[in-house]
Amino acid sequence: MRPINALGAWTLFTREVRRFLKVKMQTIVTPALTAMLYLIIFRYAMGERQVPGMAVDYFTFLVPGLAMMAMLQNAFANTSSSMIMGKVMGMHIYLLMAPLSAIEVVAAFLAAAVVRALVVACVFLAVLFPFVDLQLLHLGLILFYGICGSIIMGGLGLIAGMWSKEFDNIAMVTNFVILPLTFLSGVFYSVKQLPELWQQINHANPFFYLIDGFRYGFLGTGDTDPYASMLVVMTTVLLTILACWQLWRIGWRMKE
Amino acid sequence: MTALAINGLSKVYDNGNQALSDISLQIPQGSFYALLGPNGAGKSTLINILADTVLASRGAVSLFGHDLLAERSWCKRRIGVVPQEVAFDPFFTPREVLAFTSGLFGCKPDFDWIDELLTRLELIDHSGKNTRQLSGGMRRRLLVAQALVHKPKLVILDEPTAGVDVELRKRLWDFMRELNAAGTTILLTTHYLDEAEELCDHVAIIDRGKLLTARPMGEMMREIASSYLWLHYGKAPVLTDAASEQLAAFEPRLSEHGICLKLGKQEGGSTFHQAYQAAVTCFGAPLDAGMRREKLEDVFLRLTGKQASRKTDAGDDHASD
Secondary structure: OOOOOHHHHHHHHHHHHHHHHHOHHHHHHHHHHHHHHHHHHHHHHHOOOEOOOOOOEHHHHHHHHHHHHHHHHHHHHHHHHHHHHHHHHOOHHHHHHOOOOHHHHHHHHHHHHHHHHHHHHHHHHHHHHHHOOOOOOOHHHHHHHHHHHHHHHHHHHHHHHHHOOOHHHHHHHHHHHHHHHHHOOOOOOOHHHOOHHHHHHHHOOHHHHHHHHHHHHHHOOOOOOHHHHHHHHHHHHHHHHHHHHHHHHHOOOOOO | OEEEEEEEEEEEOOOOOEEEEEEEEEEEOOOEEEEEOOOOOOHHHHHHHHOOOOOOOEEEEEEOOEEOOOOHHHHHHOEEEEOOOOOOOOOOOHHHHHHHHHHHOOOOOOHHHHHHHHHHOOOHHHOOOOHHHOOHHHHHHHHHHHHHOOOOOEEEEEOOOOOOOHHHHHHHHHHHHHHHHOOOEEEEEOOOHHHHHHHOOEEEEEEOOEEEEEEEHHHHHHHOOOEEEEEEOOOOOOOOHHHHHHHHHHOOEEOOOEEEEEEEOOOOHHHHHHHHHHHHHHHOOOOEEEEEEOOHHHHHHHHOOOHHHOOOOHHHHHHOO
16 A cells, blocks of 8 residues: 655645745735725725624624635635646646645645635734624634635635646636635625525525635524535535545646 | 666657657666657657656556556655756745755655755755746756755656756766766756767667667667768869779768768778778878767767758868867
């Protein structure tokens, strides 16, 4: 049986973490600042208005959703940018030449994506906690949805990076797939405010369950049962990891 | 023992380009092996298959008796590749790059060895700089260090000295010779054929994806390389029918200064005298005469059919020296 290259996977993980830490203004401060700007705008646009069907004001409702959105987008950006940069600059061959199995590569990339997502969320929440009445009501749910969401998005970023041949391809996936899915997932609204058809469409969006479950961890209320949603999320995590593993194993769009 | 055994390796790219066609090679352990071929011959494809960055269409490769596909991880730990394209992560320094590479290959970074590599490749003074700040030659030397950092048993060098100045190139080859003497098998592709002839003990020549020859360098030069006798007359001698007939065995080639006669694969001996006497009989005593033995470059050009593109013949080469 092939020995596990744990040191190799750890090295790849630390390289990916150090890579985003080297440009922390771009990878940590900017996303946190962007989320805060959204918050300020909505805070003044919506005033003290309450979210229909929930005993919570709009500002408090928005904070966990924006934190989760920042996590999802950054997890995606971490893996996709690393992959596409490697491919465009020709550095990806060093990864292909290394004695790393597909699962070791995928684990290292996804772990680094989770770390970046958590760091961005922590910075964002740490700045806002003094100004908002939020509590860590269900820390287990917060961590579950935060980590699972980051794994899913990190995985999608990895796949998008493998698929892409140039930076424009990644921009296309980000702008036409990831952004709409995150924006239309209940970050800025409760789905109960939507017409029936749009509610059903939202329920088909896996990001909706991630954001709703994450928010439930802070507010103790949400649009769905967070424990029932775990099944959807776990299935999505599993499918994402399987897809990443299989695609890397066959060298999809990486090896000629 | 065979370090690398390649059997029936073929590669057809998605666009239909057949880059390799049924290549079989045995690279002995501890050899310094030259893999030569003109641009587009398939050398880099072959190396990329060994590096696992390109998938073979057919064939098998084994490293020290281990199948490259079935025991990929085992094999990869024992191969160090210097790729042709220079590319580095722009976020890190040479020392960091080498430490990361070491880790990826499952080895704890050995900073004594990393420092030795940086010193031998004259990068030690630049080890703290970002890779973006390195010159082209430095980056290429860093590629060499990267390929050696996990102490591989087989080192594959894909044109490692392109863009490296003469002095540094010499020192790099000295280092490679030392590694080879210590037991590392080296597979080299280069367009500097003089260097290949001097360094390598084995040679394979491929062209258009096909193997033309593969043998020990000495045997190749003995059995394929020819010697030439050139005779300088100060003008082109007139090759009459009688002279043509008398010199036919020596495949005479006229130049504007004289004539060049092919002696065959063995230097000296009766062939030389026979050719010289025949020329004297036909044209009289020459103003000057000499012998020239084909170099690896000549053999390479002849085997790959590029002879016609050469500007000078053997006689003119010498005459212009």
